[in-house]
Amino acid sequence: MTLLEGYGATETSPVISVNSHEYNRPGSTGKVIPGVKVRIENFETGEDCKVNEVGRILVKGEIVMKGYYDDSELTKEAITDGWYNTGDMGYFDEEGYLWHAGRFKRFVKIGGEMVSLVKVENTLEKLLPMGVSCCVVDVHDEKRGSSIIATVTIEVNKSELLKKMGEELPNIALPKHFIVVRDLPMMSSGKIDFRSVTKIVQEILTNPDKQNS
Template sequence: GVQLTHSNIRSNIEAINQVFQVNKKDVVMGILPFFHSFGYTGTLWLPLLSGMGAVYHNNPLDAKSIGKLIHKNKATLLMTTPTFLNSYTRRCEKHQLASLRFIVVGAEKLKKEIADAFKEKFDITPMEGYGCTELSPIVALNFPDYVSEGVHQKAYKPGTIGLPLPGIAIKVINQNTMKEASADEDGLLYIKGPNVMKGYLNKEELTKEVIENGWYKTGDIANVDEDGFIKITGRLSRFSKIGGEMVPHIKIEQTIHSILNSSDQVCVVTSIPDDKKGEKLAVLCLQDVDIASLVDQLKESDLPNLWVPDVRCFFKVEAIPLLGSGKLDLGKIKKRALEESKKVS
């Protein structure tokens, strides 16, 4: 378990307050579970400590009820995930969400198609952010540009996770040289600040592995541009080492969904053991996906041949395994792929 102190959570709330400048007229629409740190900090303690209002619904996928609650209570702040956001685009009416002034999206990457569809329907831009439980949880965030008396401070850049919150330091380390990366150069993302956890409960050695001199090793691959905006480009746990080459699962998924012209998560890439190369790619996909056609188009795409999964390693499932937060359940996905592979071996 992750140990978060009162100071950790309070520091994150104070940073959020500085960015959004919430007041007692604001109302947060709470739809995230409290067992998830995003919901715990952002929708439980933020309103309690800031004095703003709050209204809750226990099922984040019940879009119709959530739309009604936002409209009835004139909610101004919504914290959600791309999966849930996509549901609201489809099932909520435009007037129901008219009171919202901030929509914070995290827990997984916000696809351009999902953001654009929401913006087109409701005329409000979802702001992508980034964080994790070990960091209390919010680290970086896009928010509206500041414009006043001829001053224009850029605070929003699509495709990035935004700028670090006040009080939080970041650095990107080149994995080969172990030196700090230059602008736009990929490397391992480290975070330092009052939001960094105390440690893992009763796991001192694991804590030492991820916290070095106060810097938390996120396990995410990222780069920072010249304006200070952070872009997540991958995750160490979402790479496979095949034939000595690191193969990114997320890039393959993006290509798959682009071919299928789908903003929903209809396929997910993982890896399973392989006697010859150590591991090989495997894909779980929903029942209506034409696997043969998809593989043919992947071979014609700009992906290297090594990155194209074997047609025999595509497995159809009723649903893609998700966590309660709406994030992919990577453990169950890998386990299911392994089980399916044994059935056909």
């Protein structure tokens, strides 16, 4: 049996690209299927990226959903002029194979540098007791662009955690606040609902009396 890699999303019904027996480049997500358009957009300029240049993956075509049920705000965030923002990073190689390079939605720019929220989250998770959950999100910061906020399901020693996290991460990637929540909101898929976590964090930061950070 030959396993062939592909790429897609629920919002794209769901296949965007796929390798085939005729055209197969292991490690890539294959070639874009007929009837689908894919753009690799430069993060800064919004222009099309060059070959082998990593950018934001945008998708257009009949396969793209019309919108999220009863959520016009989220739909506007996801679709612009028919182009669906996958939230992923990727690039095309010289032969037109699409390569996935990670989740852009989980990267933030702080002080001009890109920081991986996944890496921050994984570093924190390793330092927490077994069974304790955490989620790292970003909020707008007037001075630095974004600030990193960590939510955890138990009280923690902030100073001790920051010291240990600093052994693996640069200072710019360390959480500015630790916020304790009883439970982390989850989606029906079983994954953490980052959008809801961000809303909780913003509410607590706006009303400090609701939570000591």
